[in-house]
Structures are given as structure tokens and as C-alpha cells.
Amino acid sequence: MNGQQPHTAIRIDNLQIGYHSVSGEIPFTRKTNGFSVCEGEMVALIGPNGIGKSTLLRTLAGFQKPLSGDILISGWPISRFTPKELARKISFVSTENIRIANMRVADLVAYGRFPYTNWMGHLLPEDKRRVREAIQMVGLQHLAQKPVTRLSDGERQRSVIARALAQDTPLMILDEPTAFLDVSNKYGIFHLLHNLARQHNKTVILSTHDLNIALREMDKLWIMLENETIEGAPEDAVLHGWLNRLFKDDNIGFDAVEGDFFFRKEHAGYALVRGEGLPYRMTVRALERKGYQIIRKGDPDITVTVLPDLSGQNLSWKLTKGNETSCFESIHSLMVNL
Numbered sequence: 001m002n003g004q005q006p007h008t009a010i011r012i013d014n015l016q017i018g019y020h021s022v023s024g025e026i027p028f029t030r031k032t033n034g035f036s037v038c039e040g041e042m043v044a045l046i047g048p049n050g051i052g053k054s055t056l057l058r059t060l061a062g063f064q065k066p067l068s069g070d071i072l073i074s075g076w077p078i079s080r081f082t083p084k085e086l087a088r089k090i091s092f093v094s095t096e097n098i099r100i101a102n103m104r105v106a107d108l109v110a111y112g113r114f115p116y117t118n119w120m121g122h123l124l125p126e127d128k129r130r131v132r133e134a135i136q137m138v139g140l141q142h143l144a145q146k147p148v149t150r151l152s153d154g155e156r157q158r159s160v161i162a163r164a165l166a167q168d169t170p171l172m173i174l175d176e177p178t179a180f181l182d183v184s185n186k187y188g189i190f191h192l193l194h195n196l197a198r199q200h201n202k203t204v205i206l207s208t209h210d211l212n213i214a215l216r217e218m219d220k221l222w223i224m225l226e227n228e229t230i231e232g233a234p235e236d237a238v239l240h241g242w243l244n245r246l247f248k249d250d251n252i253g254f255d256a257v258e259g260d261f262f263f264r265k266e267h268a269g270y271a272l273v274r275g276e277g278l279p280y281r282m283t284v285r286a287l288e289r290k291g292y293q294i295i296r297k298g299d300p301d302i303t304v305t306v307l308p309d310l311s312g313q314n315l316s317w318k319l320t321k322g323n324e325t326s327c328f329e330s331i332h333s334l335m336v337n338l
Helices: 053-060 083-087 105-113 125-137 153-166 183-200 211-217 234-239 277-289 331-336
Strands: 008-019 028-032 036-038 042-046 068-073 090-093 171-175 203-207 220-224 229-232 252-255 260-263 269-274 292-295 302-308 315-321 324-328
Touching (some): 036 203, 042 183, 053 090, 053 203, 090 153, 153 171, 183 211, 277 302, 315 331, 324 331
Parallel strands (some): 042 220
Antiparallel strands (some): 252 260, 315 324
């Protein structure tokens, strides 16, 4: 530790966001208090649909003006920056589905250099180098000449992130960067953003509904609720029970011990489980999914024992239910016969 305090990249004070209709009325308004992020941190903005997450991100990026309050970028009010200056501070990635005929990946990424090009928009050697580096950082160098319309969803999302990287800003804002992606691509995008923050000191703010990934990978959560905003480390959110306030449905809860969300189920009985290690934990999880409450002592409705063979490789499960005992070769067969 060098004793230096981290610099604040963005601070929000008494910010009121929203937009005006043509008649001058304000059909949407939301007040946010106290959000901040330090340089090199990853922040996940979470909250229910319609709460104003996209509006907040667009306001932070300078695409729309706040109704009141302040946004400080590196200590300076956002209103002090010209559009070109702001474009060198903040890059923005949306879930836009780019469908421009004959546009190659390299062409798309090159648009990220617009804050730096001359008045004719010509790319200088330095601009071209930045474009190549950005494409390489997202692992798409082999697709640089491929039309954007022929990319997969994951490749297209990496392309727009590369465009933001070519823009070479210290702050990246992403609105639902993993929306519509499969599990593999979701984790790939989060891993890429994690590396950008850690290895290149990028400050990353993103909105997401992938709460389990956010809890594991983010440095900080910004939580938007109906009448308040809360911020803190994911672990703070767990300890203080903030995540349970995201759901109006009483049947959905957050297990602070397991660090995961769950559906409350109809009580199926009490289960005593004997075993150890990962087989034990997976057996417990399967039984809880069935509605069983796990106990360590007392009078259970069922007892399940995880039995390794002598080699320790092949497993079996012994179920004792009343005076009957049965054995099964998989958790699935055990669950079917409960």
C-alpha cells in the first residue's frame, strides 16, 4: 500500500434525472443521491425495470442534461466540458444492433476515434494503431475485415466495446452489455471488462440484471429503488440485506450464506444429510430446491447419505425414509424417488 487515496472518477450529488415531453411536462423523473466511483473500479447499476437505470447512464454520459443537481467528472462539473472534451473522458456502449451494410469490424471500431480526428475525419497513423490495439484487446483481430452484419451476438458486443476502447477514455459506461447473450458470452464480456479495469485502470460503470455475476465480479453496486438509492460493495449489500429489497414478490429471497437468490417453496419436510465436500453441497442444494429444510439433528422426515466407493470416484446415495432404505446412482434419480 502506498498510502494514497484513490481518485474519484465520478460523483453524483442530489441529481435529478428525467426528460421533458414536447409540451414541457416531465413524464419521468428520479432523484439519485450519493453515487460515486473511484478510478479503476467496476460498478454495477442494478434495480427493477423502469426505475431509470438507462436514463441515469445516458445522463452520466452527457447525452441528456440533468434536471437538477451535479455530476462531477474527476472533480469538475460535467457542464464545464465541451462535447469533444467529454468524448475524450467517457465512452458509452449500448445494446444497439448495428445493421449497416458493408461495414466491417475495423470500420466500426474506427468510429471510436472521432474525438481525435481532424475536421475531415481522416485517420492518422496513431488513430489506426489505436484501432488495431482495441480490436486485439477484445480478441477479434481475425474478424477485423468481416462485415458487422455477419457477426454473432457475442462478437458484435465485443466490437462495440472495441469501439469504446479505441475512443481511449478513462471511463466506460455500458448499458446492459450482456443482454441477449448466452451464458458463455456473458461471462466472456464480464471477464474482458474486469481485465480492462484491472490491467488498464479503466473505470467501468454498467447496468445489468445478471446479479449473481455482479455479486462476484463488481467492486461496487449502485442500487436504485423506488424512493432511494444505495451504494456499497457487494458484500455490504449482502450484510445489510439490501438485495432483498429489489423484489416485491415475497416468494423470492436472497440467501446471505450461499450468496445466491432463491425461490421460496412449499415446505416438503426435514432432511438430514450425511457426507462431505462438493457431493454433500450439491445434495443439499438439490433437496432445498425440492422444498426440504436441512437439519443437523432431531427427527428428520428423510435421511440422505452420500456414499463414495472404495476408489472415491463413483458416488451413490442412500435414502432412508421411515423403515425403508433405497440406493441411487445419481442425484436426479434420488430426487425423482423422494
